[in-house]
Amino acid sequence: MEPFDKRLKERAKQEPFPLPETYAGKVRNTCAALKETTMKDTKQKRSCRALLGVAAALAVFVAIPNVSPSAAAAMSDIPVLGAVVRVVTFRDYQYDDGHNTADVHVPELGGSDAADEVNDQVQAFTDQLIAQFQADCEATGEGYQGLDITSSVVTDSDTWFTLRIDATKVKASGYDLTRFYHIDKATGEIVTLGDLFRPGADYVSVLSAEVLRQMEEQMAADASLSYLTDEFTAIDPEQSFYWNADGDLVLVFDEYTVAAGYMGMVEFTIPRDVYSALLK
Numbered sequence: 565m566e567p568f569d570k571r572l573k574e575r576a577k578q579e580p581f582p583l584p585e586t587y588a589g590k591v592r593n594t595c596a597a598l599k600e601t602t603m604k605d606t607k608q609k610r611s612c613r614a615l616l617g618v619a620a621a622l623a624v625f626v627a628i629p630n631v632s633p634s635a636a637a638a639m640s641d642i643p644v645l646g647a648v649v650r651v652v653t654f655r656d657y658q659y660d661d662g663h664n665t666a667d668v669h670v671p672e673l674g675g676s677d678a679a680d681e682v683n684d685q686v687q688a689f690t691d692q693l694i695a696q697f698q699a700d701c702e703a704t705g706e707g708y709q710g711l712d713i714t715s716s717v718v719t720d721s722d723t724w725f726t727l728r729i730d731a732t733k734v735k736a737s738g739y740d741l742t743r744f745y746h747i748d749k750a751t752g753e754i755v756t757l758g759d760l761f762r763p764g765a766d767y768v769s770v771l772s773a774e775v776l777r778q779m780e781e782q783m784a785a786d787a788s789l790s791y792l793t794d795e796f797t798a799i800d801p802e803q804s805f806y807w808n809a810d811g812d813l814v815l816v817f818d819e820y821t822v823a824a825g826y827m828g829m830v831e832f833t834i835p836r837d838v839y840s841a842l843l844k
Contacts, residue, residue: 647675647678647725647747647749647750647751647752648675648676649673649674649675649676649678649679649720649725649747649749650673650674651671651672651673651674652672652673652675653672654669654670654672655668655670655671655687659701663705663706663707663708663709664697664700664704664707664708664709665710665711666694666709666710666712667711667712667713668690668693668694668711668712668713669713669715670686670690670714670729671727672686676747677752678747678752678753678754679747681754682727682745682747682754685745685754686727686729689743690713690729693731694711697711697733700735708734709734709735710732710733710735711732711733711734712731712732713729713730713731715728715729715730716728716730718744718806719806719807721749722749723748723750724746724748724749724807725746725747726746726747726806727745728742728743728744728745728806729742729743729744729745737825738819739819739820740828741829742804742816742818743804744804744805744816746806756802757801757802757805760813760843761842761843762842765842766842767839767842768799768801769798770838770839770842771799771803771815771834771838771839772797772798772799774832774834774835774838775796775799775822775832775834776793776796779791779793779796779822780793789823790823790824791823791824791827791830792822792823792824795822796822799815803815803816803817804816804817804818808833812833812834812835813833813834813836813839814832814833815831815832815834816829816831817829817831817832
């Protein structure tokens with residue numbers, strides 16, 4: 565839990581007075597008195613409704629801890645205020661000299677220390693790609709280079725946040741790669757693949773064996789597929805991953821790393837029974 569969250573909860577429990585019972589009612593009456601005759605009036609009324617919601621939430625948050633010691637104790641055990649993660653702005657980089665083009669558009673997060681840390685990691689990743697693009701432009705002169713970096717929010721729930729960064733590098737041929745950044749809102753910490761499993765658990769061997777099994781099974785069923793099974797030894801301990809809509813663990817591999825280039829980036833959905841015994 566964030567220190568601020570903890571202090572706020574402790575302060576709420578120590579307050580000697582509850583919020584006045586008439587407080588929310590007064591806000592409601594003020595909202596009801598407004599007439600929705602103009603856009604400005606409508607905005608005012610919407611603002612009042614939002615304020616009423618805040619007032620009600622504040623009344624619950626402040627008053628409940630003062631109702632009884634048992635209620636206060638129960639509330640202190642619930643992670644009501646976890647890490648806050650939100651997109652506050654975007655970082656852009658564009659370049660076009662008639663031969664070489666780059667278009668980078670990635671978000672900058674705010675609201676927590678974990679969000680700031682993700683920003684640092686995303687910037688390091690994109691800065692490396694931009695630096696390589698600039699070096700390639702100087703080396704090839706009028707040859708064509710391309711760099712495109714985009715993002716998407718994969719998950720944004722009460723307990724979990726996942727940001728995906730996709731990059732396409734073009735130099736004679738295209739090359740796709742991706743990175744995922746996860747924040748556990750309950751703990752306020754960044755999570756990598758290894759953090760999902762118990763200390764000492766050999767998740768790398770278990771997940772690698774499942775990936776290899778799926779490669780061989782898919783190639784046996786479809787002759788057009790070409791995985792590099794002879795070269796694949798193991799996943800990276802911090803392999804890119806995300807949770808899909810069904811809650812399944814999905815491992816993601818950059819183009820060319822485990823399959824022929826024409827297959828692009830490949831993903832493997834790992835059944836939960838394969839790794840459940842290793843989870844924390």
